[in-house]
Amino acid sequence: MDNQDLRKAGLKVTLPRMKILEILENAEENHHTAEDVYKLLLKAGEEIGLATVYRVLTQFEAAGLVRRHHFEGGQAVFELAGDGHHDHMVSVKTGKVVEFYDEIIEERQRIIAEEHGFKMTSHTLILYGEFEDE
Amino acid sequence: MDNQDLRKAGLKVTLPRMKILEILENAEENHHTAEDVYKLLLKAGEEIGLATVYRVLTQFEAAGLVRRHHFEGGQAVFELAGDGHHDHMVSVKTGKVVEFYDEIIEERQRIIAEEHGFKMTSHTLILYGEFEDE
């Protein structure tokens, strides 16, 4: 994920865009709110406005570099779009997020959609609860 | 769904609560935003404040009479909580909502949660796309 990826997406290579990509790649956690990213940037010594963070994340999403999810809690969360889809398990206690992928579920979704004459273009599956060790 | 249900839920029987229940029971559609409900009330000649609509829907949710969902589009949608869980298929074109239930998916979710040491307390599954006849 480098400057070429930005150019390929039709985006100029600017300092905010590079730094935000860096943050997303190097952070401990995969899923961040816009404000998380904003604060990580500050901690890294970069004074990038929150509006810019939102703008850039939205552009990255449009370019397919980033995915946006709406978990409970109001704030959208963003993650680098690796290749391959996955779904999420979210702790209502700590906010911890674990990813999973289940081909049986994916297949059933396709079948159900078809049975209803529905052309499914996307879906969200989120499990809420808590991890036994927290 | 009558006054007894309200009392059972520890809620006084007030005109706004009765009218909102009526709307939810008699409307063509099952899924409504708070503003939908507010406008249906106006159309029915009831001048009930939007704040009250939000309050009452939230109370109904807490009492288990109503469920709240977050589809795409910012506004929460509410529906009467029949017995039994279901998931949703939402048209990104028209907003049409179709409900479904698939035991295979439900079972897989339980298994996946368990495999991750996760005590699942709820989940949301939403398919987005469009119906072939629209």
Add this chain to the structure above:
DNA sequence: ATCGGATTGAGAACGGTTATCATATACTTT
């Protein structure tokens, strides 16, 4: 019918996100 606590309605406040606009920056052209 009276009383006291719960409920309501209007509007202010709130939180997350997007829009505005003057200034700064990246890339292209000399």
Add this chain to the structure above:
DNA sequence: AAAGTATATGATAACCGTTCTCAATCCGAT
């Protein structure tokens, strides 16, 4: 390398859905 042009940025205002505040009203037990 310098200038020119278009785009991006940052501060802040605006926005939108929802919740809060508080005086006035209503419910229902007595």
